[in-house]
Amino acid sequence: MKFPGSKLLHNWDLSVQKLSLDDLLRSCQQAGLTGFAEVKLPDAVAMIFYYVGGEVNALYREGPVAFSGQAALERLRVDSDRREGQVSVYELPIDMAHLLRGITTRQKLREQLKD
Numbered sequence: 368m369k370f371p372g373s374k375l376l377h378n379w380d381l382s383v384q385k386l387s388l389d390d391l392l393r394s395c396q397q398a399g400l401t402g403f404a405e406v407k408l409p410d411a412v413a414m415i416f417y418y419v420g421g422e423v424n425a426l427y428r429e430g431p432v433a434f435s436g437q438a439a440l441e442r443l444r445v446d447s448d449r450r451e452g453q454v455s456v457y458e459l460p461i462d463m464a465h466l467l468r469g470i471t472t473r474q475k476l477r478e479q480l481k482d
Contacts, residue, residue, distance in 0.1 A: 373402065373457040381452045388440075388447045391454060396420045402459040406443060408452040413443045 379386050392415070395404055399420040406413040411429040415422060427439035434442050 372460040372463050374459075375455060376400075376402075376458050377454075377456040379454040381454065382450055385450065386454055388444050391415075391456075392422070395456065396422070400456065400458065401461060402457045405455045405457065406447065406452065407455075408446055411442075411446060413439060415440070415443075 391404055391406075395415070395417050397420070400417040401419055402417055404415045404417070406415075411427065413425065413427040415425045417423060424436060425439040425443070427434045427442045429442070429446075
């Protein structure tokens with residue numbers, strides 16, 4: 368996914384260079400990343416959002432099934448042991464990051480909307 372003003376910081380090809388999820392999380396936190404890490408696997412995609420080094424949210428989608436939060440990180444941890452896919456880390460301008468924080472904390476409405 369492309370966000371306005373995002374800047375690619377790192378890109379890893381998992382078939383060439385092994386990268387564990389824990390290493391990715393730790394490096395983003397230590398660098399104080401404001402942005403996101405995008406993980407593309409052959410049959411799934413995940414995004415981990417950061418604000419000043421803190422994990423704001425994570426999303427994981429495999430076909431029609433999507434997970435968010437801790438469940439997304441757990442699914443990603445299981446699937447990231449494969450040696451296929453790509454990981455990209457993007458930095459966002461701080462004004463876009465504020466908007467992103469609101470997007471990632473959204474919740475599904477419990478009641479149906481009326482016309």
